Amino acid sequence: MSAPRIQVWALDGIAEVVAGDDLAAIIGDALAADADGVIDGDILVVTSKIVSKAEGRQLAASDREDAITAETARVVAVRGTTRIVENRLGVVGAAAGVDASNTPEGTILLLPVDPDASARALCAALRERFGVRLGIVVSDTLGRAWRIGQTDIAIGAAGMRVVDDLRGGTDAQGRPLVVTVPVVADEIASAGDLVKGKATGRPVAVIRGLSRYVTDEVDTPGARTLPRTGEHDMFRLGTDEAIAMGRQVGYADGFAAGRASRD
Amino acid sequence: MSAPRIQVWALDGIAEVVAGDDLAAIIGDALAADADGVIDGDILVVTSKIVSKAEGRQLAASDREDAITAETARVVAVRGTTRIVENRLGVVGAAAGVDASNTPEGTILLLPVDPDASARALCAALRERFGVRLGIVVSDTLGRAWRIGQTDIAIGAAGMRVVDDLRGGTDAQGRPLVVTVPVVADEIASAGDLVKGKATGRPVAVIRGLSRYVTDEVDTPGARTLPRTGEHDMFRLGTDEAIAMGRQVGYADGFAAGRASRD
Numbered sequence: 001m002s003a004p005r006i007q008v009w010a011l012d013g014i015a016e017v018v019a020g021d022d023l024a025a026i027i028g029d030a031l032a033a034d035a036d037g038v039i040d041g042d043i044l045v046v047t048s049k050i051v052s053k054a055e056g057r058q059l060a061a062s063d064r065e066d067a068i069t070a071e072t073a074r075v076v077a078v079r080g081t082t083r084i085v086e087n088r089l090g091v092v093g094a095a096a097g098v099d100a101s102n103t104p105e106g107t108i109l110l111l112p113v114d115p116d117a118s119a120r121a122l123c124a125a126l127r128e129r130f131g132v133r134l135g136i137v138v139s140d141t142l143g144r145a146w147r148i149g150q151t152d153i154a155i156g157a158a159g160m161r162v163v164d165d166l167r168g169g170t171d172a173q174g175r176p177l178v179v180t181v182p183v184v185a186d187e188i189a190s191a192g193d194l195v196k197g198k199a200t201g202r203p204v205a206v207i208r209g210l211s212r213y214v215t216d217e218v219d220t221p222g223a224r225t226l227p228r229t230g231e232h233d234m235f236r237l238g239t240d241e242a243i244a245m246g247r248q249v250g251y252a253d254g255f256a257a258g259r260a261s262r263d
Numbered sequence: 264m265s266a267p268r269i270q271v272w273a274l275d276g277i278a279e280v281v282a283g284d285d286l287a288a289i290i291g292d293a294l295a296a297d298a299d300g301v302i303d304g305d306i307l308v309v310t311s312k313i314v315s316k317a318e319g320r321q322l323a324a325s326d327r328e329d330a331i332t333a334e335t336a337r338v339v340a341v342r343g344t345t346r347i348v349e350n351r352l353g354v355v356g357a358a359a360g361v362d363a364s365n366t367p368e369g370t371i372l373l374l375p376v377d378p379d380a381s382a383r384a385l386c387a388a389l390r391e392r393f394g395v396r397l398g399i400v401v402s403d404t405l406g407r408a409w410r411i412g413q414t415d416i417a418i419g420a421a422g423m424r425v426v427d428d429l430r431g432g433t434d435a436q437g438r439p440l441v442v443t444v445p446v447v448a449d450e451i452a453s454a455g456d457l458v459k460g461k462a463t464g465r466p467v468a469v470i471r472g473l474s475r476y477v478t479d480e481v482d483t484p485g486a487r488t489l490p491r492t493g494e495h496d497m498f499r500l501g502t503d504e505a506i507a508m509g510r511q512v513g514y515a516d517g518f519a520a521g522r523a524s525r526d
Contacts, residue, residue: 004458008472009268077497084497092409101443102434141443145408145498146355147416148491149426149444151453163412171365180364180404181412187457190414190450194473195267201435209271210457228411234340234347235408237502246509251517253510258521 006209009036010195010202017203019056024125026054027204031130034206041211043135044126045192047203048111048155049102051118051138057110064098064108071096071110077238084238087111089155090227093142097155112138115156116222123158123218135160135214138223139189145235152193154185154223160213162223184213185223269472272299273458273465280466282319287388289317290467294393297469304474306398307389308455310466311374311418312365314381314401320373327361327371334359334373340501347501350374352418353490356405360418375401378419379485386421386481398423398477401486402452408498415456417448417486423476425486447476448486 011030017023027046031038052058059067072085076092087096089111097111112118119136126134138156143149154162162185192205229236237245274293280286290309294301315321322330335348339355350359352374360374375381382399389397401419406412417425425448455468492499500508 005270005272006454006458007268007270008454079497082497086409102436105436141445146349146491146496147446147449147489149446149489151446151449153410173365173368182404182456183410183412183414184457186410186414187453191269191271191454191457193445194447194450194454195269226410226412228409233409234342234345234501234503235498237505238497239500239502239505240497242500242502242505243509243512246506246511247513247516248509249506250510250513250515251520252513254514254517254519255521255524256517257514258518258523259525260521261518262522262525 004209004212006191006207008191008195008205008207010200011204011206012202014050014203017050017053019053019058021054023051023054024122024129027122028126028129030204031126031206036206036208038130038132038134039208040132041208041214042132043137043160043188043207043210043214044122045137045139045189045196045205045207046122047196048115048138048140049099049109050203051112051115051156052109055112055118057112058103058107059110061100061106061108064100067108067110068096068098071098076236077241079238079240086229089115089224090229091140091142091155092227092229097140111140111155116158116224119156119158119222120218127159127218133159133211133214133216137185137188137192139192141193152189154189154226157185157222158220159218160185160215160220162221162226164213183226184210185226267472267475269454269470271454271458271468271470273463274467274469275465277313277466280313280316282316282321284317286314286317287385287392290385291389291392293467294389294469299469299471301393301395301397302471303395304471304477305395306400306423306451306470306473306477307385308400308402308452308459308468308470309385310459311378311401311403312362312372313466314375314378314419315372318375318381320375321366321370322373324363324369324371327363330371330373331359331361334361339499340504342501342503349492352378352487353492354403354405354418355490355492360403374403374418379421379487382419382421382485383481390422390481396422396474396477396479400448400451400455402455404456415452417452417489420448420485421483422481423448423478423483425484425489427476446489447473448489
């Protein structure tokens with residue numbers, strides 16, 4: 001296998017996106033104007049912010065706390081004003097993805113309703129326009145447990161594989177690789193963030209050289225398959241919350257036993 | 264600010280690394296032979312595996328469980344045979360970074376003793392040889408809470424900034440960016456993984472186009488600054504472990520109260 005070589009750059013010429021905009025047309029025009037053109041196997045990383053804006057997911061900033069509550073499927077941990085929650089998409093993070101940066105003054109943005117569906121719509125329209133197979137990643141910026149700061153991850157995807165499942169493959173010594181499942185959609189979102197930046201007004205990155213992840217079909221298992229939740233989640237509650245829950249149960253059991261011990 | 268454009272590729276010609284090898288010489292020779300040469304501001308992503316091998320961090324595979332215990336600073340959560348621990352470097356993950364893939368038959372690999380120091384040594388030697396400012400990331404493959412699969416992160420770094428601290432900067436609307444701290448070293452490690460792959464025998468990636476993160480000095484705050492541990496860690500114990508701990512304390516308190524209630 002020859003070494004892949006990738007190039008990553010951000011598209012110029014995408015102006016402020018507003019509710020009702022045809023995002024596929026806007027991104028398509030920026031692609032058409034790009035000096036490097038579009039080739040089969042290119043992957044576009046699209047900041048979820050502009051998907052949300054086009055889909056009219058904007059609210060008044062004064063509704064922020066209520067919006068976080070509404071977007072929350074389950075509270076995982078709370079400390080001070082920080083709420084770590086599982087959002088509607090199964091993604092665990094602060095503030096349920098409700099965003100107040102890079103939004104018009106006095107407004108907040110909710111995440112797209114269904115980022116995989118948004119990715120599919122973009123993917124189909126852009127494939128149709130350019131006549132090549134493109135992949136789409138819709139990215140969001142997220143904190144992580146046990147690490148400072150943030151990285152970009154995939155919250156939507158279409159037309160591509162989101163993981164490079166090496167189970168069944170072999171390592172360089174020919175032994176089976178049993179555990180490693182690189183989440184390429186997240187790695188691609190991170191690579192895109194390195195050129196998009198947070199403050200540059202360039203919300204779309206092109207990644208060229210990863211056509212091996214791009215599929216013939218548009219409708220692929222998307223980023224919705226990436227969260228690990230429910231019984232498989234060893235960190236389904238924050239430590240303080242779990243201790244408090246255990247203490248309550250233990251206290252009741254202990255109290256009953258204590259009373260009984262005197263009989 | 265003009266849009267950065269990055270290129271990412273893996274170096275060819277790095278043979279199996281063994282204990283005592285001069286890794287800077289090996290990587291330097293591969294760089295010297297590379298068609299794209301080396302330019303000021305290039306960043307190399309070096310798989311921790313080859314750093315470990317060169318540093319002789321190899322053990323017999325039969326010692327795996329003991330090795331995990333020895334590399335563990337603190338157990339975070341255990342389920343079945345999976346041990347999530349904080350390792351000596353402050354990094355939380357499965358098996359303390361003890362690795363059994365892509366290692367010689369019958370052996371396991373421990374993480375480098377001090378990956379930031381390893382990065383500094385590589386960085387200094389390669390800067391000296393090529394007469395340009397290079398940055399180094401030492402990468403490892405790691406699972407995440409709440410997400411399936413793995414991505415590559417930085418466990419060592421030198422000659423570059425590991426975060427792009429935008430606090431004090433402004434968003435595209437000119438408002439202060441108060442929260443976002445992109446961990447570029449992790450994003451760079453992820454980008455490198457997209458070309459290195461797990462099974463290709465290409466353990467070093469070159470990233471060109473991010474010279475804004477490369478510093479004049481070699482000795483920079485490294486990847487050791489990236490883990491979030493201790494009191495700031497809302498997930499310092501697994502949920503099951505925390506419930507059990509709370510239950511034990513609650514039971515004792517409840518028992519005493521139950522007894523007292525009969526007095």
